[in-house]
Amino acid sequence: xxxxxxxxxxxxxxxxxxxxxxxxxxxxxxxxxxxxxxxxxxxxxxxxxxxxxxxxxxxxxxxxxxx
Numbered sequence: 001x002x003x004x005x006x007x008x009x010x011x012x013x014x015x016x017x018x019x020x021x022x023x024x025x026x027x028x029x030x031x032x033x034x035x036x037x038x039x040x041x042x043x044x045x046x047x048x049x050x051x052x053x054x055x056x057x058x059x060x061x062x063x064x065x066x067x
Contacts, residue, residue: 008061015056019048 002010026045034041 007064008057011060011064012053012057015060016048016053019053019056023048 023045030042030044033039
């Protein structure tokens with residue numbers, strides 16, 4: 001059985017993956033829009049921060065703890 005540490009670590013990795021997947025999709029969208037319109041590339045979104053990753057992991061953990 002997984003320990004509390006294992007669960008929190010897994011949720012932290014899940015949160016990181018979720019946010020970075022979203023970031024990659026947004027970067028791809030920006031690049032694709034620039035290619036299609038032959039426009040100058042708009043600024044790429046900022047990478048997810050540790051604070052954002054931790055906040056999402058805490059939200060996920062809170063959901064798991066609900067009965």
